[in-house]
Amino acid sequence: MNDLQSASNDSLCEFVAFRVGAQEFCIDIMSVREIRGWTPATALPHAPSYVRGVINLRGAVLPIVDLAERLGFPPTETSARQVIIVVQVGGQVVGLLVDAVSDILTQSTDHIQPTPDVATDVAKAFVRGVLAIDGRMIGLVELDMLISTEAEMAA
Amino acid sequence: MDTMAAIRETFFQECDEQLAELEVGLEAMESGAADAETINAVFRAVHSIKGGAGAFKLDRLVRFAHTFETTLDLIRGGQLAPSVPLLKTMLRAADVLADLVKASRNNDPVDEARMETLIGELKSACGVPAPAAPTPVVLTPNFDPPTADDEPIDFTPTMISIDDEPAPAVPQTQLYVIQFTPRPELYRKGNETTRLLRELARLGEVTVVCDSKSLPSLEQLDPEGAYLSWRAELSSDESLTTVEEVFEFVVDDCELEIEARAAAPQPTPAAPPAPTAEAAPAAEAPAPVSSPPLRLVSGGEADKQAERAAPPAAAPEADKGRAEAPKSEAAATIRVDLERVDRLINLVGELVINQAMLSQRVTEAGLARASSVAAGLGALEQLTREIQEGVMAIRAQPVKTLFQRMSRIVRELTDATGKQARLKTDGEATEVDRTVIERIADPLTHMIRNAVDHGVELPEVREKAGKPAQGEIKLSAAHRSGRIIIEVSDDGAGIDRARVREIAIKKELIAPDAQLSENEIDNLLFLPGFSTAKTVSNISGRGVGMDVVKRSIQALGGRIAISSRPGQGSTFSMSLPLTLAVLDGMVVKVADQTLVVPLTAIVETLRPKKSDVHALGVNARVISDRGGFAPLIDVGQELGYRTTPADPLESVVLVVETEESIRCALVVDAINDQRQVVIKSLEANYRKVPGIAAATILGDGRVALILDIDTFVARTNRGATSSDLLFAAAG
Numbered sequence: 001m002n003d004l005q006s007a008s009n010d011s012l013c014e015f016v017a018f019r020v021g022a023q024e025f026c027i028d029i030m031s032v033r034e035i036r037g038w039t040p041a042t043a044l045p046h047a048p049s050y051v052r053g054v055i056n057l058r059g060a061v062l063p064i065v066d067l068a069e070r071l072g073f074p075p076t077e078t079s080a081r082q083v084i085i086v087v088q089v090g091g092q093v094v095g096l097l098v099d100a101v102s103d104i105l106t107q108s109t110d111h112i113q114p115t116p117d118v119a120t121d122v123a124k125a126f127v128r129g130v131l132a133i134d135g136r137m138i139g140l141v142e143l144d145m146l147i148s149t150e151a152e153m154a155a
Numbered sequence: 156m157d158t159m160a161a162i163r164e165t166f167f168q169e170c171d172e173q174l175a176e177l178e179v180g181l182e183a184m185e186s187g188a189a190d191a192e193t194i195n196a197v198f199r200a201v202h203s204i205k206g207g208a209g210a211f212k213l214d215r216l217v218r219f220a221h222t223f224e225t226t227l228d229l230i231r232g233g234q235l236a237p238s239v240p241l242l243k244t245m246l247r248a249a250d251v252l253a254d255l256v257k258a259s260r261n262n263d264p265v266d267e268a269r270m271e272t273l274i275g276e277l278k279s280a281c282g283v284p285a286p287a288a289p290t291p292v293v294l295t296p297n298f299d300p301p302t303a304d305d306e307p308i309d310f311t312p313t314m315i316s317i318d319d320e321p322a323p324a325v326p327q328t329q330l331y332v333i334q335f336t337p338r339p340e341l342y343r344k345g346n347e348t349t350r351l352l353r354e355l356a357r358l359g360e361v362t363v364v365c366d367s368k369s370l371p372s373l374e375q376l377d378p379e380g381a382y383l384s385w386r387a388e389l390s391s392d393e394s395l396t397t398v399e400e401v402f403e404f405v406v407d408d409c410e411l412e413i414e415a416r417a418a419a420p421q422p423t424p425a426a427p428p429a430p431t432a433e434a435a436p437a438a439e440a441p442a443p444v445s446s447p448p449l450r451l452v453s454g455g456e457a458d459k460q461a462e463r464a465a466p467p468a469a470a471p472e473a474d475k476g477r478a479e480a481p482k483s484e485a486a487a488t489i490r491v492d493l494e495r496v497d498r499l500i501n502l503v504g505e506l507v508i509n510q511a512m513l514s515q516r517v518t519e520a521g522l523a524r525a526s527s528v529a530a531g532l533g534a535l536e537q538l539t540r541e542i543q544e545g546v547m548a549i550r551a552q553p554v555k556t557l558f559q560r561m562s563r564i565v566r567e568l569t570d571a572t573g574k575q576a577r578l579k580t581d582g583e584a585t586e587v588d589r590t591v592i593e594r595i596a597d598p599l600t601h602m603i604r605n606a607v608d609h610g611v612e613l614p615e616v617r618e619k620a621g622k623p624a625q626g627e628i629k630l631s632a633a634h635r636s637g638r639i640i641i642e643v644s645d646d647g648a649g650i651d652r653a654r655v656r657e658i659a660i661k662k663e664l665i666a667p668d669a670q671l672s673e674n675e676i677d678n679l680l681f682l683p684g685f686s687t688a689k690t691v692s693n694i695s696g697r698g699v700g701m702d703v704v705k706r707s708i709q710a711l712g713g714r715i716a717i718s719s720r721p722g723q724g725s726t727f728s729m730s731l732p733l734t735l736a737v738l739d740g741m742v743v744k745v746a747d748q749t750l751v752v753p754l755t756a757i758v759e760t761l762r763p764k765k766s767d768v769h770a771l772g773v774n775a776r777v778i779s780d781r782g783g784f785a786p787l788i789d790v791g792q793e794l795g796y797r798t799t800p801a802d803p804l805e806s807v808v809l810v811v812e813t814e815e816s817i818r819c820a821l822v823v824d825a826i827n828d829q830r831q832v833v834i835k836s837l838e839a840n841y842r843k844v845p846g847i848a849a850a851t852i853l854g855d856g857r858v859a860l861i862l863d864i865d866t867f868v869a870r871t872n873r874g875a876t877s878s879d880l881l882f883a884a885a886g
Contacts, residue, residue, distance in 0.1 A: 042749075042850075042860065044841075045795050045796070046794075046844060047844070053858075054837070056856055056858050059504065059505045059835070059852065061836065061840060061852075092840045093840050
């Protein structure tokens with residue numbers, strides 16, 4: 001995500017868009033490792049409520065973050081329909097629990113608009129900017145903040 | 156350039172081996188256990204380092220190694236007696252050599268002064284003001300050992316063709332045919348054919364063919380002999396004199412013919428085929444061209460062909476084999492990138508998990524135990540386990556390397572403190588996973604420092620006590636019931652329990668009227684913030700004490716114990732797992748979650764009777780446990796899986812013991828299984844979870860958490876320090 005600024009001179013970027021509740025968000029496709037179906041997670045003791053637990057991703061222990069709860073929505077109801085977007089953030093691999101993947105977008109980074117001021121503090125902390133596409137507003141999720149320790153401590 | 160870097164790296168790896176060999180040899184000489192072969196081995200080690208360093212133009216290293224080598228050569232020739240002070244100097248020289256190698260490897264600055272001091276000491280020990288410039292070592296005629304034969308150890312007679320530099324099509328280009336047959340003297344003076352040929356390659360395009368026709372069969376082979384000759388065709392625009400200069404230093408020790416022919420119109424394609432065609436039928440086997448640079452072990456008839464195919468590699472091995480058969484077996488090693496081994500270990504971990512999943516699926520599918528599928532699965536399980544053990548053994552290393560580092564520490568410390576001590580090691584061949592070795596290096600160093608600094612007394616004090624002036628520190632390793640036990644013991648004064656007690660009271664670690672057993676007093680040393688050193692020395696008083704040692708051992712899943720007898724010394728013994736990759740655990744069920752409890756912590760499991768459980772205070776309960784009372788801890792409640800504690804009478808109780816010997820009774824719903832689990836890091840993708848050591852993947856493919864008994868129990872007593880805990884349990 002850091003290369004957004006440096007690459008901003010009319011370079012095109014691809015984003016994976018997904019639904020969380022009724023809203024749409026997206027993340028840079030370069031940080032997405034895979035998308036997989038929901039499997040029950042093993043609960044972690046003493047974890048923040050948005051950490052659903054850990055699952056086995058081909059031998060690696062993968063923590064699952066419920067994106068809805070992280071963004072301040074009610075927790076996601078889990079069923080086989082929900083998906084986990086496996087993303088790489090820094091040196092770690094984390095699964096994001098979302099309702100559905102909706103689209104792959106190709107957009108110039110110039111089109112990223114600053115997050116409107118009305119948003120709540122929680123949403124503002126994790127939404128880097130917004131994209132306007134066909135009358136829809138899609139929030140660009142800031143992955144670094146999502147699982148940073150400081151944010152968790154505060155939460 | 157990459158190949159060059161790789162060769163350089165190999166050289167440094169070999170240096171490490173040579174340095175280890177050197178140190179072992181010198182120590183054997185010091186203890187009087189040396190024979191002629193030891194001295195030769197020591198000489199060879201320094202010599203090889205010098206040789207390699209020369210190839211990489213590491214001048215300082217060459218210069219130092221050369222001085223060192225000269226001294227060793229005099230000892231070997233019997234002109235210089237290896238007296239005790241001289242051996243001490245040489246051990247220090249070995250340390251400096253190790254430092255120089257390290258500095259050269261990392262391009263670090265070199266401690267010139269120290270190096271010069273030792274060069275001076277070595278020279279004065281020789282009694283001869285050695286010349287400043289490195290000159291070839293002059294060997295005495297009465298020596299018999301094989302020096303030169305280890306030179307070509309990693310050399311394979313492949314064709315050297317340098318094709319990244321196409322020969323310029325200048326009219327002066329000459330074709331030189333060089334016939335080069337070294338005599339044994341050439342090797343004996345420390346020359347190496349490879350280097351000469353490499354030098355030739357720098358002059359132009361060269362094709363070298365090794366002629367092994369005169370190589371005798373193994374029985375007749377003189378390990379110090381020279382049987383190979385080389386024919387090189389060089390197309391170069393250098394003059395004949397320049398080519399001759401390459402052989403300037405060896406011309407007396409070989410048969411050399413250099414013939415300048417008129418330049419071939421197209422030297423590049425014309426030159427190589429001719430010698431190949433000529434050499435291929437001449438050589439007994441065409442194998443030399445392609446034989447891989449593996450070290451071969453001398454063996455039976457079957458190996459002979461192979462050895463003939465790679466004569467320079469086989470010759471020194473044959474020599475080693477003659478000297479000591481098991482040694483040559485050990486030399487059959489290959490270097491493998493650590494990353495590959497780690498990847499293999501991870502994959503085998505996956506295999507184990509998958510195999511477990513498969514068996515579970517088969518059971519779920521309702522197949523009979525006697526069915527052929529189940530039988531096949533049984534065989535698979537057996538194989539999987541064997542593969543796992545085999546793979547883990549690849550990464551296992553003897554603790555020898557670790558122990559050798561310790562002897563240097565003892566040496567340096569005794570020099571600094573004025574004490575006399577020697578390190579005696581035992582069980583160096585004991586193998587343990589290299590990750591364990593890496594992680595016990597620091598705690599072990601600290602314990603050794605402590606043994607010298609606090610354990611061994613000053614020589615005067617020792618003599619007054621009727622002990623030899625030189626103290627002895629024993630470092631031993633052994634396998635015991637699937638763990639490795641490492642012990643550090645000294646024959647010093649032992650723990651001054653009165654003083655330990657006094658300090659503990661002063662530092663408010665214990666109450667002034669506390670009644671402590673001897674063992675409890677000894678264990679005070681492990682409390683954080685405890686240090687008995689009267690003055691903060693730069694040796695062990697760095698603010699880190701035995702508590703840090705203990706914590707790092709515990710982090711490895713190990714235990715440490717102390718025992719001491721006044722006037723006779725102390726012993727610290729560590730018990731560590733052989734690997735950090737797997738763990739024996741009990742699989743338990745708690746509030747629908749599956750957990751793994753490390754087997755090492757479990758003392759017993761029981762189904763409590765009503766009469767065993769007693770309430771204490773508002774919501775605490777204890778259970779009768781062998782005459783005492785252990786607090787009952789509901790695991791599910793503690794981990795937040797349920798809010799109301801389970802009824803202990805309906806549950807299973809695991810009595811566990813922490814490193815601090817605190818007993819607790821953990822309440823779980825049921826015991827499912829007892830098995831070996833593969834440890835998976837939680838921190839890699841998440842972070843450390845208090846009370847949880849790591850995770851694992853069970854047969855059903857789900858993640859299960861492994862309890863960390865120590866932090867888990869400590870958390871249930873939040874606010875209580877570990878020392879409070881200790882004495883709560885003790886008193």
